[in-house]
Amino acid sequence: GKLFKVAVLPGDGIGPEVMAEALRVLDAVEKRYDVTFERTHANVGGAGIDLEGRALPETTVNICKSSDAILFGSVGGPKWETLPPDEQPERGALLPLRKIFGLYANLRPAIIFPSLTSASSLKEEVIAGGFDILVIRELTGGIYFSQPKGIEGEGRNRVGVDTMRYSVPEIERITHVAFQAARKRGKKVCSIDKANVLSSSVLWREIVINIAKEYPDVELSHMYVDNAAMQLVKWPKQFDVILCENMFGDILSDEAAMLTGSLGMLPSASLAEGTFGMYEPSGGSAPDIAGQGIANPIAQILSAGMMLRYSFGMVEAADAIDQAVAKVLDGGYRTRDIYQEKAGEKLVNTKEIGDAIIANL
Amino acid sequence: GKLFKVAVLPGDGIGPEVMAEALRVLDAVEKRYDVTFERTHANVGGAGIDLEGRALPETTVNICKSSDAILFGSVGGPKWETLPPDEQPERGALLPLRKIFGLYANLRPAIIFPSLTSASSLKEEVIAGGFDILVIRELTGGIYFSQPKGIEGEGRNRVGVDTMRYSVPEIERITHVAFQAARKRGKKVCSIDKANVLSSSVLWREIVINIAKEYPDVELSHMYVDNAAMQLVKWPKQFDVILCENMFGDILSDEAAMLTGSLGMLPSASLAEGTFGMYEPSGGSAPDIAGQGIANPIAQILSAGMMLRYSFGMVEAADAIDQAVAKVLDGGYRTRDIYQEKAGEKLVNTKEIGDAIIANL
Numbered sequence: 001g002k003l004f005k006v007a008v009l010p011g012d013g014i015g016p017e018v019m020a021e022a023l024r025v026l027d028a029v030e031k032r033y034d035v036t037f038e039r040t041h042a043n044v045g046g047a048g049i050d051l052e053g054r055a056l057p058e059t060t061v062n063i064c065k066s067s068d069a070i071l072f073g074s075v076g077g078p079k080w081e082t083l084p085p086d087e088q089p090e091r092g093a094l095l096p097l098r099k100i101f102g103l104y105a106n107l108r109p110a111i112i113f114p115s116l117t118s119a120s121s122l123k124e125e126v127i128a129g130g131f132d133i134l135v136i137r138e139l140t141g142g143i144y145f146s147q148p149k150g151i152e153g154e155g156r157n158r159v160g161v162d163t164m165r166y167s168v169p170e171i172e173r174i175t176h177v178a179f180q181a182a183r184k185r186g187k188k189v190c191s192i193d194k195a196n197v198l199s200s201s202v203l204w205r206e207i208v209i210n211i212a213k214e215y216p217d218v219e220l221s222h223m224y225v226d227n228a229a230m231q232l233v234k235w236p237k238q239f240d241v242i243l244c245e246n247m248f249g250d251i252l253s254d255e256a257a258m259l260t261g262s263l264g265m266l267p268s269a270s271l272a273e274g275t276f277g278m279y280e281p282s283g284g285s286a287p288d289i290a291g292q293g294i295a296n297p298i299a300q301i302l303s304a305g306m307m308l309r310y311s312f313g314m315v316e317a318a319d320a321i322d323q324a325v326a327k328v329l330d331g332g333y334r335t336r337d338i339y340q341e342k343a344g345e346k347l348v349n350t351k352e353i354g355d356a357i358i359a360n361l
Numbered sequence: 362g363k364l365f366k367v368a369v370l371p372g373d374g375i376g377p378e379v380m381a382e383a384l385r386v387l388d389a390v391e392k393r394y395d396v397t398f399e400r401t402h403a404n405v406g407g408a409g410i411d412l413e414g415r416a417l418p419e420t421t422v423n424i425c426k427s428s429d430a431i432l433f434g435s436v437g438g439p440k441w442e443t444l445p446p447d448e449q450p451e452r453g454a455l456l457p458l459r460k461i462f463g464l465y466a467n468l469r470p471a472i473i474f475p476s477l478t479s480a481s482s483l484k485e486e487v488i489a490g491g492f493d494i495l496v497i498r499e500l501t502g503g504i505y506f507s508q509p510k511g512i513e514g515e516g517r518n519r520v521g522v523d524t525m526r527y528s529v530p531e532i533e534r535i536t537h538v539a540f541q542a543a544r545k546r547g548k549k550v551c552s553i554d555k556a557n558v559l560s561s562s563v564l565w566r567e568i569v570i571n572i573a574k575e576y577p578d579v580e581l582s583h584m585y586v587d588n589a590a591m592q593l594v595k596w597p598k599q600f601d602v603i604l605c606e607n608m609f610g611d612i613l614s615d616e617a618a619m620l621t622g623s624l625g626m627l628p629s630a631s632l633a634e635g636t637f638g639m640y641e642p643s644g645g646s647a648p649d650i651a652g653q654g655i656a657n658p659i660a661q662i663l664s665a666g667m668m669l670r671y672s673f674g675m676v677e678a679a680d681a682i683d684q685a686v687a688k689v690l691d692g693g694y695r696t697r698d699i700y701q702e703k704a705g706e707k708l709v710n711t712k713e714i715g716d717a718i719i720a721n722l
């Protein structure tokens with residue numbers, strides 16, 4: 001059988017609880033498919049700070065380096081919020097991980113399950129039948145990582161400076177990811193930019209148009225980021241794959257995720273060239289409900305599914321996980337965050353919904 | 362009586378039609394208050410390109426320079442979309458106007474009128490009773506105007522570069538605008554940044570905190586821009602004044618405007634130091650319905666109201682305009698864009714709703 005090495009980074013808040021369910025799902029996959037997931041746990045985020053002095057300890061980086069993929073929980077909480085930004089759990093762990101491992105392609109599905117449309121703050125008529133958007137966000141370039149960046153000068157003469165820079169190869173490779181993903185889905189890419197103001201966007205748009213010629217079966221459109229923020233609210237169903245640079249992707253993927261009303265359901269993947277990737281829920285560490293066993297583990301379980309699909313090539317097992325989750329939702333199982341007090345719903349805790357998903361695998 | 366000079370820039374699409382109604386409202390104000398509005402018309406946008414060769418002709422700039430305020434319609438349309446970005450109607454007119462006149466403070470109200478909540482794509486329960494957000498956007502700095510900006514290199518070695526730069530005085534003056542506005546309303550400022558990633562945001566947050574000390578009666582909070590994009594969708598009523606740098610303000614003000622569902626209702630002001638300002642509807646030029654006399658002039662009329670309030674100190678007349686609009690809406694008058702086919706609604710055209718507003722002044 002095959003063997004894959006997984007670096008398991010549960011993190012803070014509800015991270016360890018929901019990670020436990022994802023690992024149980026991996027156990028179940030091992031039993032059904034001829035595969036072994038060799039897991040090594042490591043500290044990250046607030047747990048890294050408390051136990052090893054920093055959000056991304058050296059030992060954790062090394063464990064990730066000797067793994068085939070990273071399964072990441074969630075990090076952060078009030079305890080660490082007064083630290084300098086660079087040292088805080090989220091920034092201090094996520095940005096270095098993205099850079100060290102070259103995780104340039106962030107895939108953030110914003111899917112609204114037909115049975116959960118009532119959780120959205122959008123009107124039923126706007127989202128009837130659900131929607132299924134995949135935001136593809138460039139993750140290692142742009143204003144996040146370009147130089148110069150910093151605060152120059154003294155006192156009232158200080159200026160804060162950031163640089164948004166994109167090279168042609170950076171734009172090309174993320175564009176390929178978007179078009180290849182669109183090919184397997186709705187065959188539409190909407191590229192987001194601000195080409196009426198930004199030079200990096202002018203180059204972005206030109207390169208996207210070039211690459212699109214290699215995908216004549218996929219329809220390309222362009223939208224300014226301000227208009228995209230509006231169109232998502234107005235009619236989310238118009239979108240299939242949304243392609244963004246780093247900062248625009250940060251904003252729009254969160255907006256799209258919130259439109260589903262079910263942040264606890266949304267996984268994400270951050271992919272390097274080759275097969276290495278990091279997989280994590282889109283939601284946060286939810287410190288307010290941590291330790292109570294009531295958190296929704298579905299985003300973490302679907303993140304494990306994305307790991308099987310993108311890093312391990314186990315498409316069948318990944319599909320099985322997606323289907324098991326859908327069945328459990330259709331069966332009315334609801335953790336507290338998605339419970340609507342409707343007929344046919346069963347309020348369950350973290351472990352119970354994990355059990356139900358495993359039973360449906 | 363007083364005399365104010367107004368540069369009237371109707372622009373393209375529905376611009377001239379809705380401007381005509383705003384000018385009729387100014388006529389009515391002249392009759393009721395001891396004031397004269399001396400108006401000089403000038404070409405801008407596509408009209409500027411067609412008649413004088415550029416989106417912002419020199420003659421137009423000079424007319425604006427010898428005026429006390431600019432009343433701007435809307436610009437753009439399919440005819441000019443294939444021009445280079447710098448020459449297009451929107452970018453080619455708006456960005457230079459902002460820079461030439463130092464219009465650093467952009468006020469964009471996103472108000473949902475209780476009688477129009479059904480136009481929003483948000484659920485009734487999320488917006489019951491309406492909401493009233495004022496986005497204050499820094500408009501002459503940041504990534505829109507800072508250097509270096511451009512595309513460097515050749516062929517596949519090209520890089521697109523933009524710079525987001527903020528100085529202390531730039532942050533200070535826009536922060537004062539936000540706190541002074543909040544004082545007259547809900548007494549809350551939510552400052553938006555991305556201080557976990559951007560150096561300009563770290564400085565932004567520090568300066569905002571400093572200035573806030575001068576306004577102990579106003580509550581200050583901070584939110585990352587990605588979270589703000591989510592929170593607007595989730596619970597818009599949590600916001601009073603939202604303070605943003607230029608790019609974040611572009612995105613969030615449009616998102617907030619769309620949440621109201623009535624873009625045709627939203628005015629905006631772009632203010633310089635002193636009393637000079639430019640006033641324009643938040644919506645676009647709507648070329649699809651131009652020339653039919655059915656466009657909604659309310660945003661343009663409310664923009665004229667903002668001009669009276671902020672540039673001419675005519676608070677009473679400005680309040681009267683706001684109240685007349687509210688009365689007309691309560692009376693069921695609806696242009697096509699806000700017509701819901703409900704009992705008590707009267708479908709009217711551009712001129713008819715203008716008449717009704719003037720009658721209620």
Ligand SMILES: CC(C)[C@H](C(=O)O)[C@@H](O)C(=O)O
Nearest residue numbers: 090091094095250557558587
């Ligand atoms: C924590 C922060 C640095 C990060 C980002 O901005 O990328 C987060 O918001 C995300 O989207 O993963």
Ligand SMILES: CC(C)[C@H](C(=O)O)[C@@H](O)C(=O)O
Nearest residue numbers: 196197226451452455456611
């Ligand atoms: C046309 C464009 C340059 C402009 C901007 O980005 O500021 C517009 O979107 C706006 O918000 O007024």
